[in-house]
Amino acid sequence: MKMLTVALLSAIAGPAWAQSHAHAHTDTAPAAAQAAVDHSKMDHSKMDHSNMDHSTMDHSTMDHGGVDHAQMDHSTMDHAAMGHGTTPVAPREPIPEVTDADRAAAFPPINHDAMEHAPNVHSLLLINRLEHWDGQHGTGQAWEASGWVGGNINRLWLRSEGERNGGRTESSDLEVLYGRSVSPWWDVLMGVKQDFRPADSRTWAAFGIQGLAPYKFETSATAYVGEGGQLAATVEVEYELLLTNRLILQPLVEATLAARDEPEHGMGAGLNKVEAGLRLRYEFSRRFAPYIGVSHERLFGDTADYHQAAGEHTRDTRWVAGVRVWF
DSSP states (O other), rough: OOHHHHHHHHHHHHHHHHHHHHHHHTTTHHHHHHHHHOOOOGGGGSSTTTTTTOOOOOOOOOOOTTGGGGOOTTTOOOOSSOOOOOSSSSOOOOOOOOHHHHHHEEEEOOOOOOOOOOOOOOEEEEEEEEEEEEEEEEEEEEEEEEEEEEEEEEEEEEEEEEEEOOOOOEEEEEEEEEESSSSSSSSEEEEEEEEEEESSSEEEEEEEEEEEEEEEEEEEEEEEEEEGEEEEEEEHHHHHHHOOSSSEEEEEEEEESSOOBBBBGOOOOOEEEEEEEEEEESSBBEEEEEEEEEEEEEEOOOHHHHHHHTTSSEEEEEEEEEEEEEE
């Protein structure tokens, strides 16, 4: 009887112990199985997420750094249905209406009688060369100056050039010309030229043009009609090469021509004289600039013969030093 009782108790306790042992492992078995599940094969596109409540989900602990947004297809999203806010058109504070007082303050009445206008008449005096020279056959001085007074279109011009040698004035002249601007770069001139010499003087009618040629060559060409029908012309070309803002190299070429021989004045037909110079100046200011340089002049044709017959030289090279000023 006792043996039968033990057998019955063992039969009853065996299934119960097995069930209790199985329940003890229910917490770890699903976790291991869940970790082993491969979700990459699952198709979530058929799932209906519209009824899910995501408001209680805590997204703060989610790591989105590994999400590849490049593979997401946003083409099916309806952005038009999104509730974006609209920018208000009207300002927060309304702009007040413009009154007559505002207009009067912005545009006060102008008294034209009290306005100061720039003067219509201007003037300039340029002493381009005021120099002492030391040549192969002596020493002396030379000058070249020009000035004008007037407006932007019409001007009265004065020009003078001369030379002294051995304490004696060899040549000097003065021109009084009316100039009119015909373009932004050129003026036409007409007037009178007076030659002053130690022995005699001569008056010419002058017609010319001066201005800035292409490539910034300062050019002057003047024709003269003298007493007795003599025709002469002078052409001068200068160029200013800026080595620095203040150091400027100025080459110059000047040529004189005549239409016929005049032995009494030492003038032959054709090309009479050519002078070429090179001067280097330093502008302490735009109005004042000392310079040094070299100049060479030569007589040609019958003019050279007349001077040679009078015992004068037909060519000369000179070292020069002087100043250039303008007012």
